[in-house]
Amino acid sequence: MQQVPEATASRKSSDHLGAGIEGVGLVRAFGAFRALDGVSVSIRPGEFFSILGPSGCGKTTLLRVIAGLDSADAGSLSIDGEEMLAIPANKRPVNTVFQSYALFPHLTVRDNVSFGLRMKGLSPGEVAPRVERAMELVEIGPMAGRKPAQLSGGQKQRVALARAIVNEPRVLLLDEPLAALDLRLRRQLQTELRSLQRRLGMTFVHVTHDQEEALAMSDRIAVMNAGRIVQVASGRELYERPKNRFVAQFLGACNLIPGTVTARAGNVLTVATNVGPLEVRAGHGTLPASSQVTLAIRPERVRLNPEVPGRNSFSAELRDAMFTGAETQFTLSVAEMALRAVLASESVGAGSLRPGSAVVVDLPASALIVLED
Amino acid sequence: MRRSSWFNSAVAWAVYALLYAPIAIVVVFSFNAARAGMEWQGATLDWYRRLFVNEQVQSALKVSLIVAVTSTAMAAVLGTTLALALEKHMRRGREWVNGLLAVPVFVPDIVLAVALLLFFGLMRDWFKVFELGLTTIIAGHVTFQIPFVAMVVRARLAGMDPALDEAARDLGATSWQVFRHVTLPLLMPGIVAGAMLAFTLSLDDFVVSFFSGGPGSTTLPVYIYSSVKRGVTPEIHALSTLLMAVSVIATVVAMMLQRRDVR
Ligand SMILES: Nc1ncnc2c1ncn2[C@@H]1O[C@H](COP(=O)(O)OP(=O)(O)O)[C@@H](O)[C@H]1O
Numbered sequence: 001m002q003q004v005p006e007a008t009a010s011r012k013s014s015d016h017l018g019a020g021i022e023g024v025g026l027v028r029a030f031g032a033f034r035a036l037d038g039v040s041v042s043i044r045p046g047e048f049f050s051i052l053g054p055s056g057c058g059k060t061t062l063l064r065v066i067a068g069l070d071s072a073d074a075g076s077l078s079i080d081g082e083e084m085l086a087i088p089a090n091k092r093p094v095n096t097v098f099q100s101y102a103l104f105p106h107l108t109v110r111d112n113v114s115f116g117l118r119m120k121g122l123s124p125g126e127v128a129p130r131v132e133r134a135m136e137l138v139e140i141g142p143m144a145g146r147k148p149a150q151l152s153g154g155q156k157q158r159v160a161l162a163r164a165i166v167n168e169p170r171v172l173l174l175d176e177p178l179a180a181l182d183l184r185l186r187r188q189l190q191t192e193l194r195s196l197q198r199r200l201g202m203t204f205v206h207v208t209h210d211q212e213e214a215l216a217m218s219d220r221i222a223v224m225n226a227g228r229i230v231q232v233a234s235g236r237e238l239y240e241r242p243k244n245r246f247v248a249q250f251l252g253a254c255n256l257i258p259g260t261v262t263a264r265a266g267n268v269l270t271v272a273t274n275v276g277p278l279e280v281r282a283g284h285g286t287l288p289a290s291s292q293v294t295l296a297i298r299p300e301r302v303r304l305n306p307e308v309p310g311r312n313s314f315s316a317e318l319r320d321a322m323f324t325g326a327e328t329q330f331t332l333s334v335a336e337m338a339l340r341a342v343l344a345s346e347s348v349g350a351g352s353l354r355p356g357s358a359v360v361v362d363l364p365a366s367a368l369i370v371l372e373d
Numbered sequence: 374m375r376r377s378s379w380f381n382s383a384v385a386w387a388v389y390a391l392l393y394a395p396i397a398i399v400v401v402f403s404f405n406a407a408r409a410g411m412e413w414q415g416a417t418l419d420w421y422r423r424l425f426v427n428e429q430v431q432s433a434l435k436v437s438l439i440v441a442v443t444s445t446a447m448a449a450v451l452g453t454t455l456a457l458a459l460e461k462h463m464r465r466g467r468e469w470v471n472g473l474l475a476v477p478v479f480v481p482d483i484v485l486a487v488a489l490l491l492f493f494g495l496m497r498d499w500f501k502v503f504e505l506g507l508t509t510i511i512a513g514h515v516t517f518q519i520p521f522v523a524m525v526v527r528a529r530l531a532g533m534d535p536a537l538d539e540a541a542r543d544l545g546a547t548s549w550q551v552f553r554h555v556t557l558p559l560l561m562p563g564i565v566a567g568a569m570l571a572f573t574l575s576l577d578d579f580v581v582s583f584f585s586g587g588p589g590s591t592t593l594p595v596y597i598y599s600s601v602k603r604g605v606t607p608e609i610h611a612l613s614t615l616l617m618a619v620s621v622i623a624t625v626v627a628m629m630l631q632r633r634d635v636r
């Protein structure tokens with residue numbers, strides 16, 4: 001997308017900051033089924049906020065409730081401190097980029113983009129320059145005279161984006177905006193969307209089921225499951241400190257090791273597991289002795305044949321090694337338990353790590369996460 | 374395989390011949406110079422020329438056009454409103470109303486005509502407008518046109534992406550603006566197609582016009598019927614040919630409009 005002159009960009013971000021959103025206990029039921037089952041979420045002004053979750057978990061429903069296209073059965077929603085649930089969609093300071101784009105098929109690209117401003121009754125003299133600027137920003141100027149049917153998927157996506165941002169909403173909602181595009185275009189548009197958001201200073205609420213996309217684009221991510229928000233944090237924190245099994249497994253691969261707390265010494269827990277006794281750093285919350293826990297460790301944090309064995313080192317058998325390019329993936333068995341490990345291929349010496357060989361596996365205390373369930 | 378396909382197409386051609394032969398004969402004889410009889414005596418446009426100076430034809434044409442234009446306009450508005458109400462607002466009993474909508478399409482014209490006559494007769498006791506004449510013909514035509522318009526418009530509505538409505542609201546449009554700038558333009562080809570159909574139905578209608586008409590409200594088909602009683606003339610062939618041409622053109626345009634994509 002186009003480089004905006006510095007002056008315009010700074011003017012924009014100063015007098016057009018995004019709004020904060022506060023949702024409390026939002027419920028949306030379809031019959032007996034609760035698509036939103038008490039969602040509370042706090043979105044900061046001007047942040048790139050992603051809602052990540054599997055298909056059918058209620059992401060679109062949450063976005064529709066924020067936009068006013070669907071109503072909530074309970075809870076409250078405010079944008080910039082102003083209560084929203086009683087305000088109809090056409091009066092909210094919010095615009096949406098729809099999953100299906102929903103471009104008006106009977107209007108040209110230009111008339112699609114100008115739609116919102118025209119409906120607000122702005123004069124043609126005011127509308128035209130803003131429309132041209134928005135079309136330039138997403139590089140669809142040359143397509144201004146075309147109908148949506150004559151555009152490619154990526155171009156439609158850009159038109160949908162221009163049609164929304166031209167209204168300078170305080171909040172932009174994006175429902176899986178890139179899901180219909182091929183991988184290469186998706187990666188490119190991820191970068192463009194991110195920089196667009198930084199430049200415009202709007203609050204972006206972005207829905208996706210693609211964890212890589214959420215990690216790559218967002219300031220913060222809300223992980224959603226079955227109508228509830230499970231955890232809200234930055235991508236890095238979600239990855240390194242997942243709260244429970246769902247988050248741990250939804251964001252990347254993870255080894256899960258069930259166990260029982262046997263002792264607590266200050267900040268260090270000892271957990272009896274099938275692998276053996278593991279020393280773990282206790283997180284938040286108190287875990288009395290003999291409580292059941294699940295420990296998680298990312299495959300790339302598992303160490304093989306460490307130079308100095310630690311307290312959490314065990315002998316294991318290497319079952320399988322799979323070369324996948326930059327990385328090599330290993331399957332180990334430690335006392336009947338299967339563990340996965342990933343090493344950078346260049347660090348794997350030729351010959352030493354062959355299926356069937358005996359290795360020492362180390363699960364560093366700093367890499368072990370105590371999950372809530 | 375070959376043989377049976379040859380046979381099939383032969384049958385198809387025979388059926389087509391049967392369907393179109395009478396029509397073809399009317400068209401051919403509208404250009405025949407002979408005043409009477411089935412003998413070809415050379416081509417002429419005389420019969421067409423005479424139509425334009427025949428005062429009775431002129432006045433019947435005027436009545437037909439007034440009836441067709443007025444009733445079509447009313448049916449287009451009412452049929453579209455009905456379709457919108459059915460598609461957007463009626464949740465319960467939609468299947469029922471749908472079925473009811475199709476009934477007038479299948480009811481024999483004669484039954485509808487008699488029912489209307491009865492209805493107009495009852496209403497006449499209170500309202501003078503139901504005196505048989507132009508008004509009652511128009512009312513009768515609107516009655517059978519509405520279901521056709523409503524069905525064509527509904528088909529188009531059903532194919533419309535509901536997200537478009539929402540997108541418009543999301544962009545700040547009021548309900549009226551959504552209707553005016555999104556729903557109506559997208560429905561327009563359907564409404565025009567339905568109106569074209571309604572127009573030809575009105576133009577071609579004989580039974581309802583015959584029953585609900587009065588003195589001074591003779592439509593073209595009714596005029597043709599009364600002339601034929603005095604003997605079929607080449608002038609009637611010419612008139613029928615013109616009527617048919619208008620109907621065919623309107624129907625083809627309607628079909629082309631309906632085929633245009635919604636999305
Ligand atoms: N209008 C509706 N009527 C009934 N169920 C619905 C409706 N809209 C959504 N749902 C259900 O609510 C759940 C959440 O839907 P949605 O928010 O679209 O999920 P997501 O966008 O996360 O894939 C789904 O199980 C879906 O079937």
Ligand SMILES: [Mg+2]
Nearest residue numbers: 059060099176
């Ligand atoms: Mg969705």
